[in-house]
Amino acid sequence: MSSSADGKKWSAVTRIPIDPIKSTVDHFLPGIGADPTTSGGTAHLTIVYYYYPVSACNNSCKLDVGFVTSEDGGKTWTAGKQLAGPMQLTWLPVSDQGYMVADYIGVTYTNGDPRGIFAVAHAPSGTTLNEAMYTTKEPLTATSGEPRFSSKGEKPVRGAKSDHEMKFYYDDEGERQMPPSRLIPRPK
Numbered sequence: 001m002s003s004s005a006d007g008k009k010w011s012a013v014t015r016i017p018i019d020p021i022k023s024t025v026d027h028f029l030p031g032i033g034a035d036p037t038t039s040g041g042t043a044h045l046t047i048v049y050y051y052y053p054v055s056a057c058n059n060s061c062k063l064d065v066g067f068v069t070s071e072d073g074g075k076t077w078t079a080g081k082q083l084a085g086p087m088q089l090t091w092l093p094v095s096d097q098g099y100m101v102a103d104y105i106g107v108t109y110t111n112g113d114p115r116g117i118f119a120v121a122h123a124p125s126g127t128t129l130n131e132a133m134y135t136t137k138e139p140l141t142a143t144s145g146e147p148r149f150s151s152k153g154e155k156p157v158r159g160a161k162s163d164h165e166m167k168f169y170y171d172d173e174g175e176r177q178m179p180p181s182r183l184i185p186r187p188k
Contacts, residue, residue, distance in 0.1 A: 001074050005040075016047065017149040018068050018080040025080075026055035027066075033107025033114055043073040046107045046140050048083065048116035062086035063101060065118045067140050076148035084120045084134065091121035093129055104133060113139035 004010045019025045027049045035044035046069045052061050064085030068077045092099040105118045121131040142148075 003074060014074075015151040015154060016068065016074070016077055017151045018049075018066070018077070021154065024053075024055050026052040027080075029101070029103050029105055031106035031116070031118070033109055035109040035112055035114070037109075037112060039073075041073045041075065042071070044109070044112070044114070045070045045074055046109075046114035046116070048105055048107055048118055048140070050101055050105070050118075051080075053086075059089075061089050063089060063092075063121075065105075065116075065120065067107075067116055069114065069140055069142050070148075071142065072148075075152075076150045078142045078146055078148060083116060083136065083140075084118065087121045088123075091123055091129065092131065101131075107140070114141065116140055 001016050002010045002013045015021075018027055028051070030047050030049040032045065032047045038044045046067060048065065048067045051064050051066055053064060054061075062085065064087070065083040066080045067083055068080050070077045087101075089099040092101050094100070101121065102119050105116075107114050107116055109115075115135050117133060117135050119131055120134050121129070124130055
């Protein structure tokens with residue numbers, strides 16, 4: 001995570017401590033929300049995300065939805081909590097990149113309460129898929145005595161790299177490749 005007070009100068013990137021550093025959980029497709037009535041060191045932030053509980057799962061992956069929340073501008077976070085799942089990948093639609101849950105995920109704050117919006121798939125009925133958008137009845141808040149975690153003092157993991165193949169994406173018309181400078185990490 002990185003933050004800025006003016007949108008021009010940004011803090012160094014810090015890890016959001018959803019799990020311990022040596023965890024085998026793979027988090028992806030995050031949706032972040034910020035309570036618009038808070039800011040700075042007291043900003044309330046919530047992130048919902050998809051994850052594989054075991055990253056090296058090959059064709060046996062199970063997909064879950066989780067969330068974390070911060071009430072101090074991202075200085076500390078709750079531990080990751082499951083919202084939905086597990087989902088079998090074969091319950092998802094197939095895209096030109098394989099099974100795809102979609103990237104429709106986010107957080108909205110209403111009267112100070114964060115609610116996640118995310119897709120959940122259930123077992124198909126014959127050849128008809130069963131995937132829909134969900135939200136939560138209760139807000140995604142932390143309990144008063146719940147432990148908070150920080151990545152303060154952590155050092156970057158030497159030689160860390162993605163275990164996912166680099167893909168190149170195009171605009172909606174499929175004509176113009178996205179510039180390499182917009183890709184993370186940037187190709188050499």
